[in-house]
């Protein structure tokens with residue numbers, strides 16, 4: 581048997597209404613029209629309701645957001661990190677030498693950092709932040725997370741509303 585639309589030889593022809601014309605077509609071409617016979621047996625129509633919302637994959641297959649991890653590696657040190665470190669250190673009455681020893685940085689390196697001549701490496705930033713109880717990174721990941729969860733809330737909330 582031959583498909584009236586594409587001419588392909590096929591064992592199974594379906595009656596499909598394509599642009600108002602009933603045709604005997606193969607399964608592939610039946611997708612272009614409204615299938616009259618075997619409608620319920622069309623494999624393509626399974627889960628037909630979810631096809632309409634095809635933009636949203638099911639929650640189980642939704643990819644995990646890598647954005648938070650990405651953001652963690654893209655931290656930007658504040659512009660006046662040197663001043664912040666110096667002021668925090670002086671507040672504690674520590675000498676440059678003492679703080680350098682505590683954080684594990686060379687005194688000369690820390691001196692450069694305090695003069696804004698050298699941006700501290702991430703591991704040193706973390707230690708300095710912890711030691712001096714200061715913040716050296718711009719922006720807060722909390723704010724970022726908040727924006728993300730807002731979006732998820734909207735999606736999840738919509739599903740809840742639909743279920744009611």
Ligand SMILES: [Zn+2]
Nearest residue numbers: 583586606609
């Ligand atoms: Zn065909």
